[in-house]
Amino acid sequence: MPKFAANLTMLFTELPFLERFQAAAEAGFQGVEYLFPYAFAKEVLAEQLARHGLVQVLHNLPAGDWEAGERGIACHPDRVDEFRDGVGRAIDYARALGCTQLNCLAGIAPAGVPQDTLHETFVANLRFAAAQLQRAGLRLLIEPINTWDIPGFYLNRTAQAAAILDAVGSDNLFIQYDIYHAQRMEGELAGTIAKYLPRIAHIQLADNPGRHEPGSGEINYPWLLRHIDQLGYDGWIGCEYKPASSTRDGLGWIKALAA
Numbered sequence: 001m002p003k004f005a006a007n008l009t010m011l012f013t014e015l016p017f018l019e020r021f022q023a024a025a026e027a028g029f030q031g032v033e034y035l036f037p038y039a040f041a042k043e044v045l046a047e048q049l050a051r052h053g054l055v056q057v058l059h060n061l062p063a064g065d066w067e068a069g070e071r072g073i074a075c076h077p078d079r080v081d082e083f084r085d086g087v088g089r090a091i092d093y094a095r096a097l098g099c100t101q102l103n104c105l106a107g108i109a110p111a112g113v114p115q116d117t118l119h120e121t122f123v124a125n126l127r128f129a130a131a132q133l134q135r136a137g138l139r140l141l142i143e144p145i146n147t148w149d150i151p152g153f154y155l156n157r158t159a160q161a162a163a164i165l166d167a168v169g170s171d172n173l174f175i176q177y178d179i180y181h182a183q184r185m186e187g188e189l190a191g192t193i194a195k196y197l198p199r200i201a202h203i204q205l206a207d208n209p210g211r212h213e214p215g216s217g218e219i220n221y222p223w224l225l226r227h228i229d230q231l232g233y234d235g236w237i238g239c240e241y242k243p244a245s246s247t248r249d250g251l252g253w254i255k256a257l258a259a
Contacts (some may be wrong), residue, residue: 001257002225002233005031005057007204007240011247018048025052027251033058033238036066038089042096049097056099057236058141058176058202061129062086063105071145072105074129075122075154077113087129091136101139101201103176104129106155118154123167130170141201143176146184149211156185158192165199174201178240183208183219190227197231206241213241213250222257 006024008017015023018040024032032054037045049056063086064070064079073079073086090102104126109118130140144161145153155161161175177200182189193200207217214221228237243250 002229002237003031003235004029004254005033005055005236005238007238008032008034009036010240010242014246018044021048021052021054023247025054027248028254029054031055031057031236033236033240035060036062037093037097038062042093045093046096046098056094056097058101058103058238059090059093059097059099060103060105061090064107070107071150071153072107074104074125075106075118076110077117077121078110080121080125083125084128087132091132091138094138095136100137101141101174102133103141103143103202105145106142106153108150108152109154119167122154123164126164126168126173127170130168130172134170134172139174139201140170140172141174141176143178144181144185145178146181148184149181156181158182158186158196162196162199175199176202176204178204178206179219179224180204180206180208180211180241189219189224193228193233194231197233200233200235202235202238203228203233204238204240206239210244211242212244213239214253215256216244221253225257 006029008020012020012023037059063072073083094102106122133140142155142161144155144157147153147156165173207214207219209217
């Protein structure tokens with residue numbers, strides 16, 4: 001059975017953020033992830049992890065002004081210095097939290113910038129970040145995100161992510177494969193995961209439509225999760241979905257898998 005991590009940005013939102021760690025542990029999760037840790041002192045987050053016996057599985061590099069609608073800056077040629085400063089900040093938090101992998105959001109492609117400039121900027125930023133993280137003993141990930149939820153997002157398909165890995169040429173850069181985003185953009189989940197598994201360091205899930213818990217939509221999660229197990233994936237799977245009601249009421253899908 002896969003190792004599931006609670007995404008605290010999406011789950012247990014009926015509680016204040018710092019109370020979600022305890023709720024995740026009480027629900028049986030051993031790992032947690034969330035979008036960003038930077039609104040809290042790293043010591044406060046580390047204390048929550050230690051108190052509740054949780055592993056910090058993943059968080060993102062700083063991604064610009066999220067509240068203003070920014071979704072990453074790694075492909076923005078006018079914000080390279082800001083990106084590089086964010087890499088250092090993310091490493092500092094990851095070390096304090098015991099988190100071994102960080103995700104880099106490519107961002108929404110800025111209007112009027114040529115495609116080759118976007119590509120060159122993204123590749124150069126990833127080379128820098130992959131090298132910095134490698135020196136710190138951390139892995140760097142990139143995540144394709146569907147353009148229905150985030151119109152204009154630069155990195156949106158698995159094959160594109162693999163080509164970016166080739167262009168960067170680092171052995172410390174991997175794909176974060178989000179099943180929900182992949183289903184919306186390309187489908188062919190089982191075959192794609194099998195093809196790219198050596199390059200996938202983290203998986204996330206949600207069903208479609210609605211981005212709710214597994215079993216609420218069109219994806220055959222019992223079959224797909226068995227398939228992922230059979231392929232030999234032994235990493236974490238982040239539960240990055242929006243509960244249809246309360247988080248606790250929607251966790252029956254995990255119990256059903258274990259039955």
